[in-house]
Amino acid sequence: MSEASTSSAIRYGTTKPPLWRNAAVLKWFAQLAVLIGVLAVFWFLIAEARTNLAAKSIPVGYDWLDNPANFQLGEGIQTVDTPERALTMSRALWVGMVNTLRIAALGIIFSTILGVLVGISRLSKNFVAQRFSSAYVEGLRNIPVLVQIILWLAILGSLGKLTPETGPIPGWVIVSQKGISLPRVFLADGFYQFAALMLVFMGGIVVMRRQLKKRQDRDGGDQRIGLWTFVTFVISAVVAWVINPVMAFLGPVFGAVEDAWGAVPQAAMQILLSVAAVVAVVAWIRKFLDSKRSPAGLAKLTDDDWFRMIFSGFIGLVAVFVVVKGWPGLSSWIINSGSDFWGVLSDKYGDGRGAKPFDAMRPTLTEGRFVNFGDTGLTLTVFYASIFLGLVFYTSAFIAEVVRGGILAVPSGQSEAAAALGLSRAQALRKVVLPQAFRVIMPPLGNQYLNITKNTSLGIAVGFSEIVQVGQTVYNKNSQTLAVFSIYMIFYLSCSLSISAVVNTINRRLAIVER
Amino acid sequence: MSIADQALTEDLASRDDMIVCKGVSKWFDDFQALKGVDVTVKDREVMVVLGPSGSGKSTLIRCINRLEVHQEGSIVVDGIELTNDTRNIERIRSEVGMVFQQFNLFPHLSVLDNITLAPVWVRKKSKVEAEQKAMELLERVGIPEQAQKYPGQLSGGQQQRVAIARSLAMEPKVMLFDEPTSALDPEMIAEVLDVMKDLALGGMTMMVVTHEMGFAREVADRLVFMESGEVVEVGTPEHFFTNPREERTKLFLSQIL
């Protein structure tokens, strides 16, 4: 027995350890030290980069975005400077982003279809089907996607010369060393009015479905919900097709919003952002305190809790400082881009728009070349086609594995139980197995979608004008590497975040409630 | 006489305090798991903690070696107060042994390595010395032949006995048992309880959370009954099983016996 407890000197609950032995203090000290260290390293690096850039007299900032691009793009919604629309740097980058998204969206759709087919046939009992899909998966996923893309480019480059007659169906489908062209349906001027109108109609359809569902639950029997939905949908589509110009009034409305945004003074935006930061911090601290509150009163706060609250308050102060002092341009940037956004919308509904929402075209050639964009067929340049084919085949192999894994993950007891209840095989698949498999499939499938979006950046290897390639052209012109890389990062992060937001929402919907 | 010192026989009262809890309170966010608990465990005493599930008995003994951090009151073990002081935490941890309901043996280490781990890395003993001691302990809990096996190859009762040996290897002054037999098949409970009885007879200070009434009656010096985070009653086994004072204690015992 130590003498400490026998002596009366010890007073329980009052001994405070010295700072350097206090676990809570040490913990936070270590964290803050590392945080400060990391920030210091960043600060050093950026300071160093600034000096180096200044030595080469390269200005730091985003002012160059409005400069003329002075280069042509390979393909996209705008490739050259035109009298109607100047090709500025920012416009060029925007064209690159659209190209990226075009590839990503199409790639996602087609690789999903292909992947599901292959994944299911890999589970088939048929010998040939199973072996074929195994070879498909193993072959495609073990060869780097970049090699596949370049191989496609080499193969497509060896096709016949481009004439209107090259290809399997002359005049309709062109397959040549310059690319592939098919007839296409495209969004015409009236589309935005049409879409707005359809949105209104869809609201009506949802209400109708709910009513029918209610009636079915009450009276039983088959109320033909699907049929009614379909019929109303077709009717409203036809109506919207005819009367869509009525939505043109939205143009001025958006125009007004644009003006209103533009009129917000910078100081107001600064105050608003500061208040938002402060409110967020206060809300966080309140929520934190609430979580410690019980009917019996507030729990005793540990040192840790105090550190947390002080730290979050500090973060709020830093945010306010950045908004007001550190980066005043932030507020005007938010105002400008917000106003630009509404301006674009107002344009879409502006004068001279209306009538046909969709139109169709056959492939056409001008001067023996594909028309770049606009009134022509759906043209895949060889660059587009090679990256598209490469991505779709590569990713479909992974999706096939995801699908197979998902179906196998459903315990066999589930289909046995369904059979025992008297469900047919198809019913069991649709009502019992697939819903469960879908839940397993969804997260890795979302990952594959992210991968497709990121892998579009490999377009740079074949000279496809996606964002990374355009950005590279930009910084080769004006040496604004830091700014261009920040744009890359923001663009890809927002793509990733939106895809994972969609996937997470679906996941939450699907999640089985466990306890 | 405070509630902590209730039912002290003369013998116990003359001994030193080993564990002293005063006004210990503990919240899990807005749920208060301990409400000002006062308990004193004397040197070489065996104290059994009873109570319905959720009564805070596990939380209490987990606070004693700081697996959980109490927010109010004080806990003093062998004269060392449990505070944020890193040195005190280190000392307490190496003086207080703990046996868990789920054994928590390290599955990637052999039985022998499980037992020698802490003596080598915490007590800085040599490997040879630690292994000798480990074999002695395995002998004592009756499974020396399992030394080279991995935990996954042992039965539940054997695993729990290894866990006890692992704690003993640190030569602790106090042993805490958190429902050591609850995860065991009925036929294995006895072998673990036997080891614990030996330990008690050997003069170890023990604090045991258990539902084994036979063990409590036979081995315990005192029993504590807890409910919803409060100590309801403290007494000798004799007092508890013949004539409990509180209504809540009577109700609980009638349900469990």
Next chain:
Amino acid sequence: MTDIAMTPQPPVDTTTARTSPLQWAKVNLFSSVSNTIQTVVFTAITLGLVKALLGQMFSEEADWSSVATNLRLLMIYNYPADQIIRIWVSAGVVLFAAGLSLGAWRVEPGYTVGRLGRHLVGVGVFSLVLRLLLPVHAPDAIRTGLVVVGVVSLAIGLAVRRADSSGNRVMGFGTVLGGFAVVALAVLWLVPFGQYGLVDGVRVAETGTTVASSTKVPWTILLIIVVLSHRVGVLLGRLLGGSLRAALAAFWVIGPAFVIFVILRDPAFDWAHVWSTDIPLAFVFALGGGLVIYFVAAPGKSELARGLGAIMLVFSVFNWVAAFFGWYPMLQKVRISFLIFAIVVMLVPAFAGDRSTRRRVAGGWVAGMLVLHWLITAINTESTLVITAPPFLGGFVLTVGIAYYVMLASFPLGVLLSLARTSKLPIFRVMSTGYIEVIRGVPLITVLFFFSIMLPLFLPKGMGISDLAAVFAGYTVFSAAYMAENVRGGLQSVRRGQYEAADALGLTTVQRTSLIVLPQALRVSIPNLVGQAIAVFKETSLIAIVGGFDLLRIANSTIPNQPDFLGQKRPGLLFISLVYFVFAYSMSKSSQRLEARLKDAQAR
């Protein structure tokens, strides 16, 4: 497609040894209408695709001599021809270690005689089908070759199946390896690949002779080395056990660097400088540091060690700050050593102990310091070899080397990040989560561009970094984020009780993490880590975009720009596809086996 198996299927009926082909076909191909339709459809697709592929391979324009002539370029790029023995020696060293490791860890693929027979029959049938689908331009050698291979493997396969009717006899790995070596040797010496090479700057394709003896003999030796070293590994593994495995593990960490800097690069040491500065420095740090570590590792010195470590850390951080502002000169090596020393001193209390433990810790420090100093000196020294067209590394060697070192370097970083992400300390968690999510959100190519373009900008005056090193750093930073996610999966599988038991025994946080948590977590994450290794290997092809001469760059731009093979892209690209496939596929197969083995071990 209605015949979906809803339960895990054994790989299609394999008991064919006892059923006649007709019965087999009836069960597996034509059991029902839908089955028959599937058979017809998938056969048509398969044949169509194979024919299209063969058409690409043997089209009129395709000149495969572009690949055959440039094999050396594809493997080692512009390494001087008169020094090529160094390449063979390094390959020998690496393969010897590989053979030893396979033996020491007793890797067993569990390959049965029955499977061998089935595979041989499959190869035979497939070769004959290929022969039928060959386009008209295909060279005659290929036609006859396919027939020979088809008939021979069909015959051997059928014979094997007849000889071993049960088909369940397991073949040892040594046997498989030996068999492979015999087949490879036979192909090497018997098949007339034709000799290609440069004679006075002109490419000569001399058909009819076999592979040049300059590669035939070394390959033969290498194959023999692999087979023998496997045997040796098995024997030594039985004798030495753990210590052999530890030595091999150490080799795999530093061995490849050793090979590069001693055999391949041969640094031109300035011996005067080495004797006057490098060696004394290395010994001061190794021995002085070792003594300090031995001293503070004694029990009861933990607070002293932590305090000393903290002071040293402040000092070494200050050294780096000074480097950025150019306050006082100091060798980079010294700065690095101080930093590592400070961190080790801070961590040492966790691994302190009795005399022998302390001796081991201090010994580890001495060895690590000596290797580190040697490595830094070697890296900073010019090579004696004159490479006519830089870079020094290129081709397949570059692909494998980058993949290997990126995995190795991103491993500790990834583990640290995953620990931070699962930690209870909020700032660490937020920082690490931010890092991981940002890096995982952007494509690799932007990270590589960023590092190759921006890194030089970030460095202060007088500090430089080679292109390849910048790319390597970027790739490591990228890979670490993915590594962290893979390890995190393992960390989450470690149960709470393990942490509590470790705490209750009085282990410190560092001890708990390194002795209890990580060993369990890493074991769980091995399959994912192998998957990542495959991804890293495949994505080294992106180095071609940022300027490295890897396989892809050579096949896609170097060879097609040679006057003899203008525009010859497809043969080269198909060839490197095959190379990538063989490596990635065998890695994924062995990872599947490893996973099964781990599952067995877990169920034990």
